[in-house]
Amino acid sequence: xxxxxxxxASVHMLAYLAYRQGAAVxxxxxxxxxxTNPVVIRRLLSALVKAHLVTxxxxxxxxxxxxxxxxxxxxxxxxxxxxxxxxxxxxxxxPNHKCPVGAKIGTILHGIYVKAQASMEAELARVTxxxxxxxxxxxxxGKH
Amino acid sequence: xxxxxxxxASVHMLAYLAYRQGAAVxxxxxxxxxxTNPVVIRRLLSALVKAHLVTxxxxxxxxxxxxxxxxxxxxxxxxxxxxxxxxxxxxxxxPNHKCPVGAKIGTILHGIYVKAQASMEAELARVTxxxxxxxxxxxxxGKH
DNA sequence: CTTAATGTAACCACAAATGTTACTATTTGG
DNA sequence: CCAAATAGTAACATTTGTGGTTACATTAAG
Numbered sequence: 001x002x003x004x005x006x007x008x009a010s011v012h013m014l015a016y017l018a019y020r021q022g023a024a025v026x027x028x029x030x031x032x033x034x035x036t037n038p039v040v041i042r043r044l045l046s047a048l049v050k051a052h053l054v055t056x057x058x059x060x061x062x063x064x065x066x067x068x069x070x071x072x073x074x075x076x077x078x079x080x081x082x083x084x085x086x087x088x089x090x091x092x093x094x095p096n097h098k099c100p101v102g103a104k105i106g107t108i109l110h111g112i113y114v115k116a117q118a119s120m121e122a123e124l125a126r127v128t129x130x131x132x133x134x135x136x137x138x139x140x141x142g143k144h
Numbered sequence: 145x146x147x148x149x150x151x152x153a154s155v156h157m158l159a160y161l162a163y164r165q166g167a168a169v170x171x172x173x174x175x176x177x178x179x180t181n182p183v184v185i186r187r188l189l190s191a192l193v194k195a196h197l198v199t200x201x202x203x204x205x206x207x208x209x210x211x212x213x214x215x216x217x218x219x220x221x222x223x224x225x226x227x228x229x230x231x232x233x234x235x236x237x238x239p240n241h242k243c244p245v246g247a248k249i250g251t252i253l254h255g256i257y258v259k260a261q262a263s264m265e266a267e268l269a270r271v272t273x274x275x276x277x278x279x280x281x282x283x284x285x286g287k288h
Numbered sequence: 289c290t291t292a293a294t295g296t297a298a299c300c301a302c303a304a305a306t307g308t309t310a311c312t313a314t315t316t317g318g
Numbered sequence: 319c320c321a322a323a324t325a326g327t328a329a330c331a332t333t334t335g336t337g338g339t340t341a342c343a344t345t346a347a348g
Contacts, residue, residue: 008237012246017246032240033298046245060346060348063293093153123263136245187326201315207325225331
């Protein structure tokens with residue numbers, strides 16, 4: 001699993017928590033579903049805990065569970081929690097400011113990125129974890 | 145200039161060609177405006193030529209120019225020309241198919257990506273090179 | 289106390305993008 | 319025909335981001 005899979009993996013993880021219906025799920029179990037390392041899972045979940053989408057409990061019986069009902073968690077919430085700097089593409093775009101075009105294109109592009117992303121996020125906002133949980137049916141409920 | 149700047153750089157390049165009003169502009173001049181290597185410019189322009197957004201002429205007086213009027217070139221055209229596989233994020237996302245969630249989440253996520261991107265592209269389609277050229281004013285016309 | 293869990297730091301490995309060099313083919317103009 | 323300037327492209331180096339891994343401190347249950 002390489003490349004930028006933060007968002008996809010996060011949706012998968014939260015869908016798994018919804019599927020486990022409030023149980024405290026350890027990172028190792030989630031890692032098995034996503035097929036990656038538990039530390040990778042915990043790193044991503046750390047961001048989701050900070051965004052108050054997930055709660056974590058330590059100790060032997062600890063694990064992760066949704067901080068809210070699936071209906072109240074949209075994919076936009078998840079996106080914003082794990083993709084902190086979506087305009088990263090512009091971070092290292094530093095044209096020649098001595099050129100009239102290079103001097104102004106950065107500002108123009110920034111406005112375009114903002115609008116394009118707002119449009120995309122509006123689409124993500126229309127889907128909730130409950131919708132995804134619904135699409136996962138028919139499926140046996142509980143731990144596999 | 146690092147990271148994924150293909151789209152931003154391409155918009156810059158085509159804006160520069162619009163600014164130069166149909167002249168045959170050599171890659172070195174564009175590279176100066178973008179502040180990068182001429183080969184990088186030619187590589188990106190190669191994709192834009194294949195998409196019929198730009199024409200190239202070889203030889204001493206050669207260079208690049210727009211294949212159409214700025215009004216007829218939208219940012220969506222540019223995006224599609226240089227970002228061939230925008231769902232690349234999902235390419236390497238390979239969950240555990242033995243898990244009921246892992247088995248189905250890929251298809252669900254794919255549908256979400258398609259919709260989110262369509263929404264973003266619709267926004268990009270609303271902006272043309274003519275709009276950008278307009279925003280670049282006031283600016284002296286011609287070679288700097 | 290033992291055990292199983294989170295939380296993180298530190299590092300390694302790999303992939304993808306950009307930057308660079310070098311070369312060929314083409315076209316213009318003397 | 320030749321010289322100069324250009325596109326086109328292959329090959330390689332460099333950089334950067336991401337995921338994977340190991341290790342360890344902390345916490346809580348029984």
